[in-house]
Amino acid sequence: MTSNLMLHIKLNGELTELGKEQTVSEFVNEQDFNGRFVIVINDELMPKSRWQDVVIHDGDRIDIVSPISGG
Structure with missing residues (x-):
């Protein structure tokens, strides 16, 4: 018997469902993110070096943020 449980996350403040558990790297590859961006998961900046791991x-809050320069 297989489980059809969906993961529920908040992506940029909006409730989103994922069909399966996946790494950050897999998630990014499935999305249509353009340009430069950083990922924050549950208020923690996620370095690209950790995306594979x-x-x-379920319940994670993920924010995709475009860095801006300024001073």
């Missing part, structure tokens, strides 16, 4: 869990 960090798994997205």
